[in-house]
Ligand SMILES: [Fe+2]
């Protein structure tokens with residue numbers, strides 16, 4: 704099943720920040736967390752299928768037009784279920800994968816309930832922090848036509864452009880968002896939102912590296928370094 708799912712994902716995910724390599728990193732993070740988490744009982748087949756298919760509906764969300772909002776976690780859960788049933792997997796297996804995918808989104812507001820869903824959530828969030836998080840946040844900034852840096856008052860920004868506030872409020876105007884704002888309003892909160900001990904430890908180390916980068920960037924932009 705692994706090869707079939709990889710083929711499906713490869714043909715579907717074309718965005719540079721949410722491509723097959725992101726899928727593979729999330730997959731590796733899932734395995735790492737499952738192997739290192741104390742007292743972790745997990746169905747590895749469900750976890751692997753959920754990792755491979757978790758962003759399958761990202762293109763539909765990215766291409767949604769005319770104010771139409773598509774949630775790739777909700778739509779992706781439906782698509783994953785159909786894909787797995789068509790590949791001959793049982794209804795129960797397909798539903799378990801779908802339920803993990805449905806709750807993987809930070810801004811989705813749905814809480815992961817199973818161990819597989821918690822691991823997928825943490826594994827996916829690890830890929831938005833650390834050096835890989837910096838690289839991906841600038842890819843997204845390019846895709847969304849954002850500036851490199853916004854030296855604004857973060858509280859003012861939150862008040863005017865983040866419905867629901869920190870850390871998982873909805874962004875009103877994505878073009879005004881920047882990687883340093885994403886870091887200050889969302890990424891710093893990621894370790895506290897993690898569901899596994901292993902994910903949290905990895906997240907704290909990654910966050911430290913990311914914080915260092917944005918501190919230096921701020922000084923360079925202000926001309927003091
Ligand atoms: Fe996602």
Ligand SMILES: [Fe+2]
Nearest residue numbers: 729757758827
């Ligand atoms: Fe993802």
